[in-house]
Amino acid sequence: MLMTEQSQMIKEIAGKIAREKIAPRAQEVDEKGETPWENIRLLAENGFFGIDVPEEYGGVGSDTAAHVSVVEEIAAACASTSVALSTQALTITPFLLAGTEEQKKKYVVPLATGDVLGSFGITEPGAGSDVSSIQTRAVKEDNGYRLNGHKIFITNAGDSEIYVIVARTSEERTNGISLFIVEKGTSGFSFGKKENKMGIRGSVTRELFLEDVFVPQENLLGGEGEGFKILMNVFNITRPVVGAQATGIAKGAYEYCLEYVKERKQFGKPIQHFQMVQSTLADMAMKVEASRLLVQKAAMMLDQNDEDVIAYSSMAKCFASDTAMQVTTDAVQLLGGNGFIKDYPVERMMRDAKITQIYEGTNQIQRIIIAKQILAD
Numbered sequence: 281m282l283m284t285e286q287s288q289m290i291k292e293i294a295g296k297i298a299r300e301k302i303a304p305r306a307q308e309v310d311e312k313g314e315t316p317w318e319n320i321r322l323l324a325e326n327g328f329f330g331i332d333v334p335e336e337y338g339g340v341g342s343d344t345a346a347h348v349s350v351v352e353e354i355a356a357a358c359a360s361t362s363v364a365l366s367t368q369a370l371t372i373t374p375f376l377l378a379g380t381e382e383q384k385k386k387y388v389v390p391l392a393t394g395d396v397l398g399s400f401g402i403t404e405p406g407a408g409s410d411v412s413s414i415q416t417r418a419v420k421e422d423n424g425y426r427l428n429g430h431k432i433f434i435t436n437a438g439d440s441e442i443y444v445i446v447a448r449t450s451e452e453r454t455n456g457i458s459l460f461i462v463e464k465g466t467s468g469f470s471f472g473k474k475e476n477k478m479g480i481r482g483s484v485t486r487e488l489f490l491e492d493v494f495v496p497q498e499n500l501l502g503g504e505g506e507g508f509k510i511l512m513n514v515f516n517i518t519r520p521v522v523g524a525q526a527t528g529i530a531k532g533a534y535e536y537c538l539e540y541v542k543e544r545k546q547f548g549k550p551i552q553h554f555q556m557v558q559s560t561l562a563d564m565a566m567k568v569e570a571s572r573l574l575v576q577k578a579a580m581m582l583d584q585n586d587e588d589v590i591a592y593s594s595m596a597k598c599f600a601s602d603t604a605m606q607v608t609t610d611a612v613q614l615l616g617g618n619g620f621i622k623d624y625p626v627e628r629m630m631r632d633a634k635i636t637q638i639y640e641g642t643n644q645i646q647r648i649i650i651a652k653q654i655l656a657d
């Protein structure tokens with residue numbers, strides 16, 4: 281048993297809210313393509329943005345195992361809504377790893393309670409998988425830094441109040457990267473167009489522009505030149521969260537199929553009686569379960585400060601997201617023509633699954649990390 285009694289209880293509460301309140305709105309969220317504020321308020325009211333954040337910083341003070349379970353349950357109902365949870369975790373984590381006490385009190389508290397949303401700005405037109413090639417610059421001035429640059433694909437941009445921006449403070453490739461806190465409304469900080477996406481359509485993705493943005497010295501997060509190292513540690517902690525999101529999407533599709541095959545009749549009987557249908561269902565069940573266990577293992581290792589977690593975080597993210605893609609594609613197949621129609625949720629789940637193989641490091645990058653770790657032993 282990987283979860284404590286408390287984590288199990290939190291998972292059950294999240295599952296009930298997901299099924300009763302969030303799932304019924306999922307199709308509408310996808311069709312409208314706007315931030316589902318009603319769902320976000322619900323997540324905030326239940327403390328879901330800060331499950332594993334210490335109580336002194338506005339969180340619930342539970343563990344990573346509980347946190348990933350909540351993300352899985354919400355993603356099973358509505359992947360777009362679950363992106364608010366994973367992005368908030370991505371924004372909070374650098375503060376917990378490297379923030380000063382003042383920064384944690386000022387920024388983590390409103391993020392963990394869900395009073396405001398946060399975003400993490402890494403990606404640029406010329407820097408995706410290769411983070412160390414970013415061009416956004418931060419130049420030292422009296423009492424602070426002046427930032428100039430262009431970020432793309434930033435989740436919740438425009439909706440968020442707090443931004444962690446990755447910028448270059450020197451020409452050194454990795455040691456020249458630093459993190460800065462930029463608040464919405466800062467002069468010179470603006471947002472570009474909203475992307476028209478394949479999936480997670482209820483999650484906003486936008487460009488960021490930084491034109492002579494001044495931030496005071498106290499908005500440097502971690503030491504100057506420590507940004508890359510912090511970032512890699514952030515990803516080790518947040519990749520299992522994306523794994524949980526992927527597991528949730530797969531679970532949603534699998535559970536929908538379980539009911540469908542009992543109702544749908546062909547050749548005079550429910551299709552659940554055909555061996556090929558059973559075989560597909562068995563594969564789906566195995567993969568969902570294996571994804572969950574891998575995500576929970578990585579979560580447990582994080583809770584125990586196990587140094588070997590790097591490979592497991594990447595395995596959890598990579599395996600669960602490949603699973604989400606396979607299982608949702610199988611789900612569409614099992615529903616036949618209905619699977620291809622928007623009145624049924626599995627086509628949305630298949631579109632939503634794809635991004636989990638791409639963001640927070642593509643699955644090719646995860647395989648590179650895993651190989652590096654296992655060959656180093």
Ligand SMILES: Cc1cc2nc3c(=O)[nH]c(=O)nc-3n(C[C@H](O)[C@H](O)[C@H](O)COP(=O)(O)OP(=O)(O)OC[C@H]3O[C@@H](n4cnc5c(N)ncnc54)[C@H](O)[C@@H]3O)c2cc1C
Pocket residue numbers: 367399400401402403407408409410432433434435436477485635638639640641642643644645648
């Ligand atoms: C909906 C959405 C939300 C996002 N949210 C955020 C966000 O909030 N903040 C943020 O900073 N970014 C965000 N991103 C960006 C995301 O993290 C990047 O898109 C992702 O890391 C891949 O970078 P890229 O798109 O530049 O692809 P590229 O790096 O150009 O990769 C293209 C292809 O080449 C492969 N490739 C690259 N390098 C290697 C290599 N060394 N070996 C093998 N294959 C390789 C990749 O795996 C991929 O298949 C988001 C993206 C999307 C689409």
